[in-house]
Amino acid sequence: MKNSRFRLAIGFASTTAILLSISPPVIEAQSVLSGTGISEDPEFFITLDTYVKYGGDIDVIDGLTGQAYHSDNAVVKAIHSSFPRIMGGLHMKLLELEARYMNFYLSQGVQHDRELAALAESFGITRFSMDRSRWMVREKAILQRLDKKPFFQIKELVVWEKEYLDEELPDNKWAKNIQFNSDTQSWERRVLTEWNVNTVQVTRWNNGQLNTNVQIVKKLQGLNLETNKGFHIMVGGRGLSRYVQPGDFSEVSVSYPMIVSRTENAEEQIERLQKQIVENLSHLYDPFTWVARRSTRFRTAFSSELINYFKERKYRVKDRDWFDPVICHFLNDVVTVKRYGFKEVYDLYLTQQFANSKSVLGKDLDLLNWHEGENRKGESVNRNRRIWLNFDRPGGARFVMLDAYLRYGDKLTDALREKLTSLKKSENGKELIQKVIAEVSNVPAEKYIPAAIKAQKAGLEQFREKMNF
Structure with missing residues (x-):
């Protein structure tokens, strides 16, 4: 018995590997600015002069004195001149990418909604x-x-001139955003930003009186400019109101520290600093994290909304806590596989598990608690976690169902539909699904399920390796 189960599991794993290789390409969302590689794109810098200046006049401060910087430094002059155009270019790129991303998902979403509604019906x-x-x-x-x-x-x-920097920094507000790292024996800089939104919602009570509700939402971000690691914190855990208006967003003030040298080659410094600025701001300048990370935004809406809708309705199944998410994910996965290929299911699951943290900004988490009184908290992404699937839990059962669908297609869907819609009395949903899988596959459920889990774990791990999670 053990040997036959082993052969079955290996066979399933091999089939999944074949499916991975021949599956049609998944439709991917647009990358955020930080994922475009724009800081390494020569064309962006070649066309820098064509971008609209953005940000108005920028003050140049001498970090050591706190006064206006007056030294005749070619590097400082070049960065001061190019910074507004860099921001102009990044701003236009963000607009372009987000508009394209939203149009894609809005148009695709209409058809996905129709197909999911018809299948659920x-x-x-x-x-x-x-x-x-x-x-x-x-x-x-x-x-x-x-x-x-x-x-x-x-x-x-x-501006901080390298030749005059000392570990004993002056006691001013600008010095709080620079420090000497004794471990790396190098200087580090940071940018901290505060994003505020005030949304006013006016409603009318039944007695005709007006009620005004003001929602204040704050987002804090910080980035280590050398490592591009930082934090993203929604104060109080509150997101944007669905009544938010374009005029509700406050302007975000940015103070950017830079270290220059009088002895290093000026052209090399300018090129390096411009690339750093582009990479830094491509992480920092993302207002859409008010809603969710782009890697998951909108992609989770269909299954979650179907689950919420279904749990309020009667159905002849007893174990609804287990059954509801399993059947709703299955129906949405069927539509997803038909529209985009099964890699979209894998991609979203792995992104949620191993590449999505509400606390992280940039390449990884750095809370930048450099000074006394700074006590920001957050969680990094745990990329060392193992993929764990269990049929007794809805998340594991989902992948058993996906495995069966990838092998038997509409044969599984039709058999499951016939069983569920012909129920005369309430039955156990888990047992019913086990029976359907056994009937469709001609393999006992107690053999199929562990083999399917092994195959799906192997497929997910293979895909995870490709995604570098």
Whole structure:
């Protein structure tokens, strides 16, 4: 018995490997600015002079004295001149990418919604439809704000001359954003930003009186400019109201520290600093994290909304806590596989598990608690976790169902639909699904399920390696 189970598991793993290799390419979301490699794109810098200046006049501060910087330094002059155009170029790139991303998902979403609603209807989950009036309302407000006026206002460049730097820094506000790292024996800089949104919602009570509700939301971000690691904190854990308007967003003031040298080659410094600025700001300048990370934004909406809808409806199944998420994920996975290929299911699952943290900004988490009284907290992504699937849990059962669908397609869907829609009394959903899998595959469920889990874990690990998670 043990040997036959082993052979079955290996066979399933091999089939999954074949499916991985012949599956149609998944449709991917647009990358954020930091994922475009724009800091290494020569064309961006060649065309720098064509971008609209953005940010107005930028003050140049001598970090040591706290006064205006007056030294005749070619590097400082070049960066001061190019910074507004760098921001202008990044701003236009962000607008372009986000508009393209939103248009793609809005157009694809309509068809996905229709197909999911029709499939759910055939399983007795009637009248399901997503409220399209609420689709991307927050993103639309942010995009309109971007189109009208940039979020960032670069207030000042803070210049530190390397030859005069000492570990004993002056006691001023600019010195708080630079420190000497004794471990690396090098200087580090940081940028801290505060994003504020005030949304006013006016409603009318039944007695005719007006009620005014003000929602204040704050987002804190920080980035180590050398490592491009930082933090992203939604104060109080509150996100944007769905009633947010483009005019609700406050301007974000930015103070950018830079270290220059009088002895190093000026042209080399300018090139290096410009690339650093582009890479730094491509992480920092992302107002859409108000809603969610782009890697998961909108992609989770269909299954979660179907689950919420289904749990309020009657159905002849006893174990609803287990069954509801399993059947809803299965129906959405069927639509997803048909539309985009099964790699989209893998990609989203692995992204949620191993590449998505609400606390991380940039390449990894750095809370930048450099000084007394700074006590920011957050969680990094645990990339060392193992993939764990268990049929007794909805998340594991989902991949057993996916495995069966990838092998038997509509044969599985039809058999499951027939069983569920012909129920005369309430039954155990887990047992019913086990019976259907056994009937469709001609393999006992107690053999199929562990073999399918082994195959899916192998497939996920293979895909995870390709994604470098």
